[in-house]
Structure formats: structure tokens, C-alpha cells
Amino acid sequence: MKLVYFAWVRERVGLTEEMVTPPAGTATIADLVRWLKTRGEGYELAFENEAIVRAAIDQTHAKPATAIAGAREIAFFPPMTGG
Amino acid sequence: MTPLVRIQREDFDIGAEIAALTAGNPNIGAVVSFAGLCRDESGRLAALELEHYPGMAEAEIARVATEAAKRWPLAGLLAIHRYGLIKPGEQIVLVIAASSHRREAFEAADFLMDYLKTRAPFWKREHLADGTLGGWVEAKADDDDATQRWEQVS
Numbered sequence: 001m002k003l004v005y006f007a008w009v010r011e012r013v014g015l016t017e018e019m020v021t022p023p024a025g026t027a028t029i030a031d032l033v034r035w036l037k038t039r040g041e042g043y044e045l046a047f048e049n050e051a052i053v054r055a056a057i058d059q060t061h062a063k064p065a066t067a068i069a070g071a072r073e074i075a076f077f078p079p080m081t082g083g
Numbered sequence: 084m085t086p087l088v089r090i091q092r093e094d095f096d097i098g099a100e101i102a103a104l105t106a107g108n109p110n111i112g113a114v115v116s117f118a119g120l121c122r123d124e125s126g127r128l129a130a131l132e133l134e135h136y137p138g139m140a141e142a143e144i145a146r147v148a149t150e151a152a153k154r155w156p157l158a159g160l161l162a163i164h165r166y167g168l169i170k171p172g173e174q175i176v177l178v179i180a181a182s183s184h185r186r187e188a189f190e191a192a193d194f195l196m197d198y199l200k201t202r203a204p205f206w207k208r209e210h211l212a213d214g215t216l217g218g219w220v221e222a223k224a225d226d227d228d229a230t231q232r233w234e235q236v237s
Binding site: 004006007008056059060061075077078079080081082083 | 119133134135136138139140142143164175176196199200201202203204205206207208219220221222226
């Protein structure tokens, strides 16, 4: 699946997007975050406060417990500050 | 009535947008427009840089606008949000709601702005007056509270 990052999450991870194959058993957004945090310091820093980082699955807001099966694109970003 | 949503780098002309939205509909008795401008924060900022999630930004604002169109009897609804580098005094966002009577137009525009601020994937970064890059603007709890109040009155 494709992961995309925005704003300070993008800066901390150091990538705008990447293709990943999470390990078997990665069922939810929370599982995905737990796995991403094992992939290096940048990820650890980006997700150090998991309650703050927001996620979207295929461009729709998602919660930590949302299932990721079938997702094509998952985005991680800080709380929105537009308007 | 299908809401109109545009995400663009270019500036917009409020008068022209109101004229286009109300043209050919003599039943419109009220038009409310809200424009959000870039502040200089008392001289501290040179600009705001707006990053967005292309695709989701349009889709999310359209979802919120469609919800507004369901809640109030509107004759027209438009949202424009800019991205890129925006200087103090320049326009960032525009919402226009048109209806037969003023209450619906006021409320729909207010609702759309509240939800847009907390749900549309845009992020502001500060560019400081001394030429350096500032930090990312932090989300305000006030904005979440403003959004919450619509869930209590429905």
C-alpha cells in the first residue's frame, strides 16, 4: 500500500510518500502506526504522540481502530489548520 | 443544489463569485459571504504557506458542504480554499451561502467554515518577517469546540 505524509509528519518521517508491505496481522491504523514506529527514529519522532497524528484511508478520515484491509492509500498528518 | 468547491493557488474575486452564484435565481433573498485573510500577527509574519492533500481537500470540503445543503434549504453554496504562499492581507478562504431568507444563509456559512477548519486537510506554516522559516501553526481547541456545537443543536 501507499503511505503519504503531510506537514510536520512528512518532515519528521523524511518522505512525502512510500510504498510499504506491513507484516501479516497489521489490521488497523493503530497496528500500522505501531509497526511504522519500529522503522527508525524519524517515524518514532513523527508518531511519538499517537493521539495527535491523524490518518485517512483512501482520502477519508479514519480512526486508530479503523481496519486497513483493502486500502490503497493511507495518509498521516497533524491536526488540520486550514481556513 | 450541488455545492461548488474549488481548491486553487490563484486569488479569487468575491464580487464575481457572488454574482455567478446568484445569477438566474430571482428567489434568492439572502447571500452571506465569509472570507478568511492572512494576518501579519502584528508584524511577525511575512507570509503563511498552505500545504494541502490534493484530492482529499476537495472531497472533504464537498462532504461538509453537502451536509450543509441537507441541513438548510439553500439556493447556492460555494467554498474556495487557496494553497501555496499567501501574504498578509491576501485572501485564503471563501464561503458563500445563498438562500431565500437570511438565517439559513448565515448558519450554513458558519457551519461550513467550522467544519472546514477542523476537517479539511490543510496545514499552515509560518514564514517570519526576518526571512526565516517559522513553525507549523497548531490546531486550536476553540475550533474543535466551534465544530462540536453543531452536533448538539441538530
